[in-house]
Amino acid sequence: MSQTESQNIEQATTSVATNQPDAKTRRYDRQLRIWAASGQAALEASRILVVSSSATSTSILKNLVLPGIGHFTILDSTITSPADAGNNFFLNARSSIGKLRAQEAVPLLRELNDAVQGEAILKDVSELLATEQGRDWIGTFSLVIAHNLKKDTLDELSTLLWANPNGPPLIAVRSAGFLAHFHVQYHEHCVSQTHSENAPSLRITRPFPALLEWARSLDLQNMDPTAHGHLPFVVILVRAVDEWRKSHDGNLPKTREEKTEFKRSILAMRLKPDEENFEEAEAQAWRVWSEPAVPSDIQTLFSLPPLATSPHHNATFHALLETLAEFTKDPSGPGTLPISATLPDMKADTKSYVQLQNLYRDAAEVEKNHFKELFAAKHPEIAKSANPEEVDSFVKNAHHLRVLRGKQLGAFDKDRDALVTSLSLQPRETATHLALSALSALLSREADITVDALNAEVQTLLGDGVEFPDELDAAIGEVARAPTADLPNMAAFLGGLVAQEAIKVITEQYVPLNGYCVVDLIDSWTGVIG
Amino acid sequence: MAAAVAVNGTSSSSDWEGRYYHVDQILDRPGPRTDPSFLAGDEVKEFLREKCKILVIGAGGLGCEILANLALSGFKDIHVIDMDTIDISNLNRQFLFRPKDVGNSKAIVAAEFIMNRVPGVKVTPYFGKIQDKDEDYYMQFNLIICGLDSVEARRWINATLVNMVDPENPESLKPLIDGGTEGFKGQARVILPTVTSCYECSLDMLNKPTAFPICTIANTPRLPEHCIEWASVLEWPRVHGEKKMDTDNPEHISWLYEVALARAKEFKIEGVTYSLTQGVVKNIIPAIASTNAIIAASCCNEAFKIATSSAAYLNNYFMLIGTDGVYSYTFEHEKRQDCPVCGGESLDVTISKDWTVERLIEMLVERQDIQVKKPSLSSPGKQIYFQAPPQLEQATRPNLEKKVSELVPDGGEITVTATTLPFNLSLRIKYT
Numbered sequence: 001m002s003q004t005e006s007q008n009i010e011q012a013t014t015s016v017a018t019n020q021p022d023a024k025t026r027r028y029d030r031q032l033r034i035w036a037a038s039g040q041a042a043l044e045a046s047r048i049l050v051v052s053s054s055a056t057s058t059s060i061l062k063n064l065v066l067p068g069i070g071h072f073t074i075l076d077s078t079i080t081s082p083a084d085a086g087n088n089f090f091l092n093a094r095s096s097i098g099k100l101r102a103q104e105a106v107p108l109l110r111e112l113n114d115a116v117q118g119e120a121i122l123k124d125v126s127e128l129l130a131t132e133q134g135r136d137w138i139g140t141f142s143l144v145i146a147h148n149l150k151k152d153t154l155d156e157l158s159t160l161l162w163a164n165p166n167g168p169p170l171i172a173v174r175s176a177g178f179l180a181h182f183h184v185q186y187h188e189h190c191v192s193q194t195h196s197e198n199a200p201s202l203r204i205t206r207p208f209p210a211l212l213e214w215a216r217s218l219d220l221q222n223m224d225p226t227a228h229g230h231l232p233f234v235v236i237l238v239r240a241v242d243e244w245r246k247s248h249d250g251n252l253p254k255t256r257e258e259k260t261e262f263k264r265s266i267l268a269m270r271l272k273p274d275e276e277n278f279e280e281a282e283a284q285a286w287r288v289w290s291e292p293a294v295p296s297d298i299q300t301l302f303s304l305p306p307l308a309t310s311p312h313h314n315a316t317f318h319a320l321l322e323t324l325a326e327f328t329k330d331p332s333g334p335g336t337l338p339i340s341a342t343l344p345d346m347k348a349d350t351k352s353y354v355q356l357q358n359l360y361r362d363a364a365e366v367e368k369n370h371f372k373e374l375f376a377a378k379h380p381e382i383a384k385s386a387n388p389e390e391v392d393s394f395v396k397n398a399h400h401l402r403v404l405r406g407k408q409l410g411a412f413d414k415d416r417d418a419l420v421t422s423l424s425l426q427p428r429e430t431a432t433h434l435a436l437s438a439l440s441a442l443l444s445r446e447a448d449i450t451v452d453a454l455n456a457e458v459q460t461l462l463g464d465g466v467e468f469p470d471e472l473d474a475a476i477g478e479v480a481r482a483p484t485a486d487l488p489n490m491a492a493f494l495g496g497l498v499a500q501e502a503i504k505v506i507t508e509q510y511v512p513l514n515g516y517c518v519v520d521l522i523d524s525w526t527g528v529i530g
Numbered sequence: 531m532a533a534a535v536a537v538n539g540t541s542s543s544s545d546w547e548g549r550y551y552h553v554d555q556i557l558d559r560p561g562p563r564t565d566p567s568f569l570a571g572d573e574v575k576e577f578l579r580e581k582c583k584i585l586v587i588g589a590g591g592l593g594c595e596i597l598a599n600l601a602l603s604g605f606k607d608i609h610v611i612d613m614d615t616i617d618i619s620n621l622n623r624q625f626l627f628r629p630k631d632v633g634n635s636k637a638i639v640a641a642e643f644i645m646n647r648v649p650g651v652k653v654t655p656y657f658g659k660i661q662d663k664d665e666d667y668y669m670q671f672n673l674i675i676c677g678l679d680s681v682e683a684r685r686w687i688n689a690t691l692v693n694m695v696d697p698e699n700p701e702s703l704k705p706l707i708d709g710g711t712e713g714f715k716g717q718a719r720v721i722l723p724t725v726t727s728c729y730e731c732s733l734d735m736l737n738k739p740t741a742f743p744i745c746t747i748a749n750t751p752r753l754p755e756h757c758i759e760w761a762s763v764l765e766w767p768r769v770h771g772e773k774k775m776d777t778d779n780p781e782h783i784s785w786l787y788e789v790a791l792a793r794a795k796e797f798k799i800e801g802v803t804y805s806l807t808q809g810v811v812k813n814i815i816p817a818i819a820s821t822n823a824i825i826a827a828s829c830c831n832e833a834f835k836i837a838t839s840s841a842a843y844l845n846n847y848f849m850l851i852g853t854d855g856v857y858s859y860t861f862e863h864e865k866r867q868d869c870p871v872c873g874g875e876s877l878d879v880t881i882s883k884d885w886t887v888e889r890l891i892e893m894l895v896e897r898q899d900i901q902v903k904k905p906s907l908s909s910p911g912k913q914i915y916f917q918a919p920p921q922l923e924q925a926t927r928p929n930l931e932k933k934v935s936e937l938v939p940d941g942g943e944i945t946v947t948a949t950t951l952p953f954n955l956s957l958r959i960k961y962t
C-alpha cells in the first residue's frame with residue numbers, strides 16, 4: 001500500500017487525541033488495508049438488491065454484510081422448503097420450514113454486522129417488473145444480484161437495467177451441482193485505482209530537469225567515495241543514458257551488443273568493485289530499453305470511440321481522460337504521462353534517497369498542477385464540480401487506468417459466430433457455459449432436464465453443423481446429473497467470487513470481471529469467456 | 531447434544547425428509563467424469579454422515595467458513611483446533627463470532643455456533659496448539675483441512691502427517707487439504723502425504739517475508755518501515771530491557787509509533803502512521819470475507835469429493851487472483867526429490883572452500899526454500915554449532931569462525947536442526 005493510502009486510512013479513522021484507532025477501524029482493519037477509507041465509504045453508501053434468498057444468495061450477502069455495505073434488500077416470496085433448511089446457513093434449520101424464506105434469512109444476515117441495514121420484500125420480482133413503480137424501484141439500487149432466476153424473468157430484468165445506462169449493474173448467477181457461471185452486466189466501468197502491481201515508469205530516458213541536472217552535476221571520479229557508493233540507481237542510470245546519448249547521436253541502446261555495452265558503461269563508473277548501487281543500476285538497466293512516452297494500453301484509451309450510452313457517473317473520468325491525452329501532447333508538458341511520486345526502495349543512504357524522493361514529489365506536483373490547469377481550461381464546468389480526490393487519484397494512477405466496456409446479459413448467446421469461436425478456443429469454459437444456458441432455457445419452459453433435451457438446446461444456440469467437442473458431453477452430463485442442486489460448497493464458492501466482483505464494482509477499485517466467469521468444481525478451475 | 535434435541539424434539543435423528551435434496555443429487559448418481567468406483571446411494575451417504583471423521587485446523591478466517599460448509603455438506607463428526615482467542619479485528623470476516631465473543635476461544639465459540647445452527651452435527655473443539663496432540667490423535671481422522679496463517683504450524687502438521695505414513699497401513703495416509711489467502715488472492719491444495727508434493731516442497735512459492743537488513747535500519751533508513759523496525763527491533767530492547775513487547779497491546783504499539791515517527795522526522799522520511807506501525811510489527815496480512823469464502827469452499831469441496839468419490843479431486847494446486855477480473859490457475863505442483871520432509875534425498879549445497887560456518891548459517895537463514903531461524907549444525911558424530919543449551923553454544927562457538935571445509939569433507943553431510951523446523955534437514959556439502 002502506498003503511503004498516501006495508509007495516511008488516508010489513518011486520517012479518516014484515527015482519533016487525533018490518542019492516535020489509536022477507534023472501534024470501527026479496528027473492526028475493519030484487515031480490509032481497510034486493501035481498499036482504504038475511500039473504498040469503505042463507497043461500500044457504506046451502497047444499496048444492494050438480491051433477488052432470491054437461496055443458499056448462494058445468502059452466501060453472497062454474507063460476504064457483503066461483513067465488510068459493511070450500507071443496505072441490502074432480499075426480494076423473494078418463496079416459502080422455506082425442507083431442502084432450503086438443509087443447505088442454507090442463514091435459515092433456522094427445520095424451524096424455518098414453511099415460513100417465508102427471505103424473512104427468515106434477513107435477521108440472521110443482519111446480526112453479522114450492526115452497521116448494515118437489511119430488509120425482506122416478500123414479492124416475486126416478476127410482480128415488480130410488471131408495474132412502472134416496481135421497475136423504477138429496482139432502478140434505485142447501486143447493484144442488483146440474481147441467482148437461478150427463471151430465464152424469461154431474468155431476461156426482462158436485464159433488459160430493464162440495460163435500457164438505463166445510469167441504472168445499477170446486474171450480476172446474474174446460474175449454478176447446477178458442480179458447475180456454475182455468472183455474468184456482470186454494465187455498459188462501462190472506469191477505474192483509476194486498479195492497484196496494479198506493475199511499477200510506473202521512473203522516466204529515466206525522459207528525466208525531468210531537476211533530475212537531469214543532478215545526474216549531470218556529479219563528479220563521479222572525484223566525489224566522496226562513501227557518497228559514490230550510495231548514489232541511487234536512478235541517478236546512475238540517468239547519467240549513463242545521458243552520456244550514452246552524447247556518444248550515440250542521441251539514440252538509446254537498441255541491439256543486444258549495445259545493451260551489453262551500456263551495462264558495461266554502468267559498471268565502469270564504479271570506484272570499487274563492490275559498489276552494490278552500481279550493480280543495482282546494471283540490474284535495472286532494462287528500464288532504459290523500452291520506456292514509451294505513453295504505454296500502449298493507455299494510448300488505446302485515448303482513442304476509445306465514445307459510447308452512445310455512457311453512464312453519467314463516468315463523465316468526469318472521460319473528461320480527465322481527454323485532458324490526459326492533451327497533457328501528453330502539450331508542448332509545455334513532459335510529453336509523457338504525469339510522473340508518479342512513488343519511488344521503489346533502492347540501495348542508497350538516507351540523504352540521497354530522501355533527496356531523490358523529494359525531486360520526484362516536486363516534479364509530480366508540478367505536473368499535476370499543469371494537468372489541473374489543462375483540465376480547468378478544457379472542461380471548466382466538470383473541473384469545478386469534480387471531487388478533488390478523484391482528480392488526484394486519477395493523476396496518481398495515470399499509468400494504470402482501465403476502461404471496461406460490457407455487454408448485455410445474453411448477448412453472447414445470441415452471437416453464434418462468437419460462441420463457435422469461443423468453443424474452439426476455450427472448449428471447457430464455453431461448453432460449461434452452453435450447458436448452463438441450455439438448462440436455464442429448459443427450466444424456464446418447465447421441460448424435463450435430460451441429456452437429450454440439453455443437447456438439443458445447445459444445438460439451437462450453436463446452429464446446425466457445429467461439431468460438439470467432448471467437453472460438451474462432460475458438461476451436459478454433469479448438468480443433467482444435478483440440474484437443481486445448490487450445493488453448499490458451490491454456494492460458498494460463488495458467494496465469495498460474486499462478492500469480490502460486487503465490491504470491485506461498488507468501490508471502483510481493482511478490476512472487475514468483463515463477461516462470464518465459468519466455474520467447474522470437479523476439476524477445480526474457473527475461466528472467463530464472452 | 532442439547533441444541534439438536536431442542537430443535538427437533540426427538541433425539542433419535544435430527545435429519546428431516548428432504549434435508550439433503552441438493553447434495554443427494556450428486557450422491558445418488560455418477561456424472562460423466564465420476565470414477566467407476568463411486569458407490570452411488572446409501573452406502574456413500576452413510577459413510578459421509580455416520581462414519582467420516584474430519585479435523586479442521588484453525589477456526590479463524592478460513593476455519594469459520596470451513597466448519598459451516600462441512601456441516602451443511604453432511605459431515606457430522608467434525609473436530610476443530612485453534613489456540614487463538616477472538617479479537618475485534620476478526621469480526622469483518624470470521625462470521626461465527628460476535629462482539630460479545632471477543633476474548634473467548636475461537637474453537638469453542640465456533641463449535642457451539644455450528645452445533646446450534648446445523649442440528650445433528652457434532653463439533654468437538656480443542657482450545658490449544660496442534661503440537662499438543664500426538665500421532666494417535668491425528669490417526670483417528672479420515673481427512674484434515676488446514677486453514678492457518680502460520681507457516682510454522684503448517685510445516686509442523688505437514689511433517690507430522692508425512693512421518694505418520696506407514697506403507698504397510700493404508701489408513702495411515704491422511705489427505706491434507708490446505709488453504710491460504712491474502713487480500714483478493716488465495717490458494718487451495720490437496721496433499722497426499724508421501725504421494726504428492728507436500729507443503730514443504732512448495733515453500734519457495736511463498737512470498738518472501740520482508741526482512742530489512744539491520745545496517746539499513748540502523749544507519750541508512752529510507753522507508754517508513756525502516757523507522758518502525760528501528761523502533762521495534764533496536765529501540766524497544768534498548769529502552770525496555772527484558773520487558774517483552776506485546777504487539778496486541780495498544781500502548782506498546784503507540785510507543786513504537788511515537789519512536790518511529792520521531793526517527794522519521796529526524797531523517798525527513800514521510801509515511802509513518804499508526805496503522806503502518808501495527809501492520810509492520812504484527813506482520814498483518816490483509817484479509818476479507820469473500821476471498822476466505824472462495825478458498826474455504828474449494829477446500830471443503832475437495833474434502834467432500836475425497837470422502838464420497840463423487841468426483842475426482844484436485845490434482846493438486848488451485849490458485850486464485852481476484853485483483854484483475856477472475857483469474858485462476860489449476861496445476862500439479864511437483865514433488866521435490868530433495869524435499870527435506872517427503873523427498874528422501876538430502877539437499878545439495880555447493881559452497882566455497884573458504885566459507886566459514888557462520889557464513890553457511892547466514893546462507894541457510896536467507897534461503898527461501900529452507901526458511902530456518904537459528905539453526906544448529908552437526909555432522910555424523912560431530913557437533914558443529916549448537917544454538918542451545920548455553921553450555922553447548924559456548925563450547926561450539928569457536929567453530930563459527932572455522933572453515934566448513936575443515937570440518938566436513940567434500941560430499942559430506944550436515945544435519946540442520948532448529949526449534950522452528952519440525953524435522954531434521956540433511957545437507958550434502960560440495961565445494962566449488
Ligand SMILES: [Zn+2]
Binds near residue numbers: 727730731871872873
Ligand atoms: Zn515435500
